[in-house]
Amino acid sequence: MRNTFIFLFIIAVISLTSCRKDFDFEPSSGNLGFSKDTVFLDTVFTNIGSSTYTLKVYNRSDKDISIPTIQLAKGMNSKYRMMVDGMQGTGGKIFNNVELLAKDSLFIFIETTIDYNDFANPDAEYLYTDQILFDNGTKQQKVQLVTLVKDAIFLYPNRDNEGNYEQIPIGVDEEGNPITGRGFFLDDTERHWTKDKPYVIYGYAGVPANETLTIDPGTRVHFHSGSALIAYNGSSIKINGSQSFTDQLENEVIFEGDRLEPAFSDSPGQWLAIWLTNGSTGHEFTNLTIKNATVGILVSGNSGINNPTPDLKLKNVQIYNSSNAGILAQTGYVEGENVVINWGGSSSFVGSYGGKYDFKHCTFNNNWSGSRKYAVALDNYIQGATPEVQPLEASFKNCIIFSSNQSGLLLNKKEGSDNFNATFTKCQIKLSNSINTTNNIYSFVNDNTNIIRNGNPNFLDINKNKLMIGEESSANGFGDPGVAAQVPNDIKGTARNTASPDLGAYESITFEER
Numbered sequence: 001m002r003n004t005f006i007f008l009f010i011i012a013v014i015s016l017t018s019c020r021k022d023f024d025f026e027p028s029s030g031n032l033g034f035s036k037d038t039v040f041l042d043t044v045f046t047n048i049g050s051s052t053y054t055l056k057v058y059n060r061s062d063k064d065i066s067i068p069t070i071q072l073a074k075g076m077n078s079k080y081r082m083m084v085d086g087m088q089g090t091g092g093k094i095f096n097n098v099e100l101l102a103k104d105s106l107f108i109f110i111e112t113t114i115d116y117n118d119f120a121n122p123d124a125e126y127l128y129t130d131q132i133l134f135d136n137g138t139k140q141q142k143v144q145l146v147t148l149v150k151d152a153i154f155l156y157p158n159r160d161n162e163g164n165y166e167q168i169p170i171g172v173d174e175e176g177n178p179i180t181g182r183g184f185f186l187d188d189t190e191r192h193w194t195k196d197k198p199y200v201i202y203g204y205a206g207v208p209a210n211e212t213l214t215i216d217p218g219t220r221v222h223f224h225s226g227s228a229l230i231a232y233n234g235s236s237i238k239i240n241g242s243q244s245f246t247d248q249l250e251n252e253v254i255f256e257g258d259r260l261e262p263a264f265s266d267s268p269g270q271w272l273a274i275w276l277t278n279g280s281t282g283h284e285f286t287n288l289t290i291k292n293a294t295v296g297i298l299v300s301g302n303s304g305i306n307n308p309t310p311d312l313k314l315k316n317v318q319i320y321n322s323s324n325a326g327i328l329a330q331t332g333y334v335e336g337e338n339v340v341i342n343w344g345g346s347s348s349f350v351g352s353y354g355g356k357y358d359f360k361h362c363t364f365n366n367n368w369s370g371s372r373k374y375a376v377a378l379d380n381y382i383q384g385a386t387p388e389v390q391p392l393e394a395s396f397k398n399c400i401i402f403s404s405n406q407s408g409l410l411l412n413k414k415e416g417s418d419n420f421n422a423t424f425t426k427c428q429i430k431l432s433n434s435i436n437t438t439n440n441i442y443s444f445v446n447d448n449t450n451i452i453r454n455g456n457p458n459f460l461d462i463n464k465n466k467l468m469i470g471e472e473s474s475a476n477g478f479g480d481p482g483v484a485a486q487v488p489n490d491i492k493g494t495a496r497n498t499a500s501p502d503l504g505a506y507e508s509i510t511f512e513e514r
Helices: 002-017 481-486
Strands: 038-045 053-059 065-072 080-084 094-100 104-112 125-134 141-150 153-155 167-172 178-185 199-201 204-207 212-215 220-223 228-231 236-240 253-257 273-276 283-291 295-300 312-322 325-344 347-360 363-366 374-379 392-397 400-403 409-412 420-425 427-429 451-453 459-461 466-469
Touching (some): 283 295, 347 363
Parallel strands (some): 204 228, 273 295, 427 451
Antiparallel strands (some): 167 178
């Protein structure tokens, strides 16, 4: 009897549920909610696809609804394309009868690829807009789409008839055989870069032997992932930025990746490096900002202290967010004034395997967490190299060498060698209290008339690469007047108090707000 009752109960439940539809969808009433009323797809270069952007659509009612149409206002001619809850629709432009359960939401993914040449605009940029339309008539709702499209000069390796990319030399293997990579040499028409349009680099862009690349004030250079600028034997790079007067850095030369979306603005390792190979010489970089490289500047295998003139001169140069190092010099000769380096995956500045380095009024800082992440790291040897040791001469005057870690400075001298000469004149240096400074390579920090050990540089905002120092900085007024006289203006063009100069690249300022 009990089993018969259970059977009849199941039959009754089945008969009741079979009399209704699982979901009864009503037409949308025009009361959809959206995560934003305008989707900004930020800035893209002509014919380069954007990132994918997301719009969330909400049904906040108690009823299951069907949206008759979701479509782009420009229809099949729109430069945008969409995916709605995993559906492609008609060409990614038009979707019909999209169902949305009560108290539920759906995702719309939006991308664009736009050919700037489709639009006539003398300003080398074009604001492209469209709308996503939900339903029609009196129930229609809209979400705006906006993209800034920039024209650019694209430099890239060519392909032959078989589809093989052009190659240029990038080194040798252990047996001395040449290694090549996808790249090209800049020809006569490509070795003078101006501010008229941004430059976008694909692959390795090489400055040929004995030629010069000249870069004018205000030039913007963007590198695709895995790309680099390489100077070959006898060649030079002259970067001639000048002082800017607004936050737009209108006269600064800027090197960065080709992803222009805000999410990539401070993302390290988006491109490789400016690589100054052995034998390239006479490089001069002025008013230059380098962002988000693997190595900002790689000075490779040059002649070090035996070179009568610097391989590289830096003036008013900023290098930020390098996944390896801001500057990595190996047996190089580098001079710098008003240089600022922040965030380096290994160290901000590395002088490796000897070399000659002379820095005045520079700020080196590193916030990268973890051990052995320094602002400045110097060594004079490579284990197993021939020769194993190279002479090192390094001079830092009126500089700040700091870190969020225990120490901002690493001095790594080959045991028994006598050709390691690093001097620090009137500097503020972060150095762990655990380091023994008695009769060893760090003993100079014990002279508190010459070195501020630790202290507070009072940076404005290290996480936003704002290394200006405030009124409470330990570095204020500590500098050598003679050095300041050689660099009378700070990196922003402000005159230094040469009688009582501040350390680092910036004169101290009053912080109005952080």
